[in-house]
Amino acid sequence: MPDAQHLQALLAQCADKRESALAEIYRLASPHLFALARRMLRDQAAAEDVLQECFVSIWRQAGQYQAAQSQPMTWMTRIVRNRCIDRLRRPGIEVPDPDDALTLAMADDSPGPLARLETSQEGRRLADCMAQLEGPQRVAIAMAFFDDLAHPDIATRLDTPLGTIKSWIRRGMQRLKRCLE
Secondary structure, X not given: OOOHHHHHHHHHHHHOOOHHHHHHHHHHHHHHHHHHHHHHHOOHHHHHHHHHHHHHHHHHHHHHOOOOOOOHHHHHHXXXXXXXXXXXXXXXXXXXXXXXXXXXXXXXXXXXXHHHHXXXXXXXXXXXXXXXXXXXXXXXXXXXXXXXXXXXXXXXHHOOOHHHHHHHHHHHHHHHHHHHO
16 A cells, blocks of 8 residues: 555645656556456446546545545545446446356455455454454444445444444444554
8 A cells, every 4th residue: 555645745746736746646546446446346447437537536636635634545545436436326337247257257366455454463453453342333334444335335234223323333433443542
């Protein structure tokens, strides 16, 4: 993962319209962002299109990035994720896959985000803290952050009221913060 401070500096340079900074951001961040787009859209050409649109947005919106609100990769990932969701909401965008051939062809044996997280020292600390949470709280937080689900989606999947999900996540995040300090 690219260094956050370096990316912040590059975004500031993009805000000053330095094209070389955008090229460097692309070099550093595009593999991660393209993988996200590809995973969400399940189509290489669509992922390439979305990535191009997103880097245009990053270039145009670099001046709006605020380091106090999020890390640079989080900010750029949100741009890509939202653009992918917009693309998926367009009528007729879904590709039929009746025999699961597409899904099987794209199966990825590489470790998922949770497995990668557990292999790092910080990840092991987080995993230890996550293990201290109550089961439903842990599941809701994992669905929110590792599966990138919104609170209403988690409520639907867990068949639990939305307010309860929000409380579980809020209290769980408070406990995680205390545990990690």
